[in-house]
Amino acid sequence: MPKTEADENPVLINEDVELVQAALRDAAEKLRPALHGYCARMLGSTIDGEDAVQDTLLRAYTAIVAGSRPPEMRFWLFRLAHNCSVDLLRKRRPEVSLDMEYLSEAADPHAHDPLEIAMQKESAQAAVSSFLQLPSAQRSTVILKDVFDYELSEIGQFLHMPLTAVKAALHRGRARLGELAKTPVQRTQTLSASPELRRFVEMFNNRDWPGLISMLSEDVHLSQTARAELRGRQQVSSIFYKGYGEVQGWRLQEASIEGYECAAVFLDDPNTPAYFMLLHWQGDVLKSIRDFRYARYVMNGAEIMF
Structure with a gap:
């Protein structure tokens, strides 16, 4: 039978599971940007990297509930992140080689060279x-x-x-x-923004919240990565009035990332986006929003095109 994450760590009967869960929450908050940096580079995708991070933290929580007591949280979480990245690569990008065969000759990388x-x-x-x-x-x-x-x-x-x-x-x-x-980079042609995205961006920049909310489906899902999950037009509408509406000086611009159209969000720097939103449409109705407002680490190494 293959080993699980729980099997790799000894169970300490007297350990308080709540204390371990608290340690996991603390480590997750501090390490999340680094975990994403690792997963995104393993997967070649900043979006898939965040999916792997979420899976990593879910596996960690599940393993702790099952009795796992990692001796060192950082190392353990990175190991889980590696496993999650490999699993996601197999699922989403089967064409990518996962051959871990080692090289026979060792060229010593001199640290001071x-x-x-x-x-x-x-x-x-x-x-x-x-x-x-x-x-x-x-x-x-x-x-x-x-x-x-x-x-x-x-x-x-x-x-x-x-x-x-x-x-x-x-x-x-x-x-x-x-x-x-x-090697000269072969840039993917910038996606032509859909009419729906252009309308969303225009209404957002004009702070036309009633018009923007009219685009939401009744069962719309808003995911604020590393923060909140909201479902339904009523809940999501409150974010536009009380969340986005209270921030001054920001604007959206149509863009694309990794082949997906997105809304790039500009805050303090008018030339560099602070983060982005992924929007999923069903016809001209907005079904879901994935907002990286609280996970701006996803911009490290991301390639947004306008």
């Missing part, structure tokens, strides 16, 4: 989508080392890889990202 330092900085700044072009072992090691600064020994423990394989995967992954950075 100026070239290696430059490659590490380049890796940390690479767009989310570029990581998906690396083999799985290289992708994981580069993310853990160059984005989150894990020790090589920790990465080996995390991925169940020998140290020589970690060094080799890191070296080759950095080199491959460097090659990708020099």
Whole structure:
């Protein structure tokens, strides 16, 4: 029988489950941006990355209720995030290789080599989508080392890889990202905004809340990532008047991200969006809104097009 997350951690009978749940909530709040950064790069998608984070936290809560007592919360959550990312890749992108076969030769990445330092900085700044072009072992090691600064020994423990394989995967992954950075990016053609999105953006920017609310379906679903879930026109309408309506100086603009049209939200910086909203329509009726207002970490490495 395959092991579960609960099986990997010893059960401590005297441990207060409420204390462990509180520790999980505290860790989740602090680590959520980092967990998303890892998942998004593993999946090559900032949107799928947030789905993986939500699945990670659900698995963690379920495992704790079942008796799991992780000895170290951060390491455990990252391990769960890795597993969730792999599962989501298998489901949504079966064409992506998940081969974790290790490289036989180990090129030692010298920590003080100026070239290696430059490659590490380049890796940390690479767009989310570029990581998906690396083999799985290289992708994981580069993310853990160059984005989150894990020790090589920790990465080996995390991925169940020998140290020589970690060094080799890191070296080759950095080199491959460097090659990708020099390759001209083939931009996907910007999506032409739908009439519904243009109307939504115009009404929002004019603060025409009655007109905007008239576009909502009776069973509309608003998900404010990492904050609230609202259902039904009455509940969602209150957000426009009491939430969005109370913020001054922000505006929306039609955009696209990862092939989906979205509403980019501009706040303090008129040239750089602070976050975005994903809108799902059924005809000209708005069925759901996925609002990343409270999860602005999704913008790190995201590629929004106008």
